[in-house]
Amino acid sequence: MSRTARGFTIAGIVAFLLIVLVPFWWIASMSFKTYEQIQFATSIYVPKPFTWDNYTVLWTATRFPLWLRNSLVTAVLVTLVTTIVASLAGYAVARLRFPGREWFASLILVLYLVPPALLFIPLFAVMSTLRLIDTHQGLILAYLSFSVPFSTWLLMGYFRSVPLELEEAALVDGCSRLGSLVRIILPMSLPALAVVTFFSFTQSWNEFLYANVFVNSVEVRTITTGLSLFVVEDVFFWGPMMGASVLSTLPPLVMYLIFQRWVVKGLTLGAVKG
Numbered sequence: 001m002s003r004t005a006r007g008f009t010i011a012g013i014v015a016f017l018l019i020v021l022v023p024f025w026w027i028a029s030m031s032f033k034t035y036e037q038i039q040f041a042t043s044i045y046v047p048k049p050f051t052w053d054n055y056t057v058l059w060t061a062t063r064f065p066l067w068l069r070n071s072l073v074t075a076v077l078v079t080l081v082t083t084i085v086a087s088l089a090g091y092a093v094a095r096l097r098f099p100g101r102e103w104f105a106s107l108i109l110v111l112y113l114v115p116p117a118l119l120f121i122p123l124f125a126v127m128s129t130l131r132l133i134d135t136h137q138g139l140i141l142a143y144l145s146f147s148v149p150f151s152t153w154l155l156m157g158y159f160r161s162v163p164l165e166l167e168e169a170a171l172v173d174g175c176s177r178l179g180s181l182v183r184i185i186l187p188m189s190l191p192a193l194a195v196v197t198f199f200s201f202t203q204s205w206n207e208f209l210y211a212n213v214f215v216n217s218v219e220v221r222t223i224t225t226g227l228s229l230f231v232v233e234d235v236f237f238w239g240p241m242m243g244a245s246v247l248s249t250l251p252p253l254v255m256y257l258i259f260q261r262w263v264v265k266g267l268t269l270g271a272v273k274g
Contacts, residue, residue: 024249031055031242038238054239055247063218064244067226070136072251074222075204077140082147082200083193089148090155091181095167105156112149119145120213127214134216142210147203151196158192159185194259202252223248 030038031054032047042048058064092098093105123142124133132138162185170180186193208224215221218229223244230241 027242027245030238031246033239035239054243058240058243058247062240062244063221063226063229064223064240064247066219067221067223068247070220071205071222071224071248074136074139074143075201075251078143078147078204079197079200081140081144082151083196085144085148086151086155086196087181087186087193089152090159091185093152093156094159095164095177105153108149108153108156112146112153116146116209120210123210124213133214134220136220138214139211139220139222142214143204143207147200151200154195155189155192158189162188198255198259201255205248205252 029045029047032050032052033043034047034049034051034053037043037047089108093101093108120142123145127133127138127142130138132141166184166188167180170184171177175183206224207222211222211225212228215225218226221229227241227244227248230237230244
């Protein structure tokens with residue numbers, strides 16, 4: 001690599017890091033500032049004095065712990081259901097022969113490509129009929145409408161790459177279809193499963209539109225919609241809001257750090273094999 005190319009590469013990396021890290025640093029620094037520092041724009045880059053008061057208020061005087069629990073429960077359940085349903089559906093399309101299999105495979109991708117903004121109105125009508133508005137169950141079902149299609153499509157392409165001979169040998173040895181999926185296919189598809197887990201969790205954790213439409217009560221809100229309650233008319237509680245923003249980034253970050261190796265590998269191989 002020439003010196004000029006290396007310089008452009010370094011400049012690009014630095015620019016990317018600034019774009020990504022500077023907003024997060026701004027949010028994090030504001031979460032450690034006092035009300036006066038925020039209001040009068042003093043100690044802009046580094047909090048002086050440094051205070052934990054915003055986090056204390058967040059945990060003791062707001063409903064943030066409840067919203068955190070709601071988000072965790074919703075995201076974990078969506079991830080579990082998505083993984084199970086997508087594994088079964090992806091295996092059926094990849095391995096079984098039934099009428100309309102190719103049509104079903106194409107439909108899965110089409111369903112994922114439909115924008116959520118077009119679906120929330122019919123979904124709201126369905127949820128109202130089933131009396132699932134303002135419930136965690138309704139929110140979970142709504143999230144499954146976008147997590148299951150993508151996960152099924154990804155696993156379907158990955159399952160097709162697993163050598164058929166391994167599964168046939170397991171079937172000859174007396175293993176059932178479900179047993180071959182659990183014992184042969186899934187262990188060899190850990191990178192794809194890591195992508196499905198990470199995608200389902202982060203999408204459910206960060207989703208705002210459905211959570212804002214289908215949930216009204218404070219007790220059922222998730223973090224994304226709960227943050228809007230820190231704005232009361234023309235008053236912005238910036239300190240607690242920024243503290244909540246910092247804490248809300250930690251679970252997806254931890255998920256990525258845990259599954260980083262498998263997520264990168266799964267996305268690459270899934271794109272090629274799909």
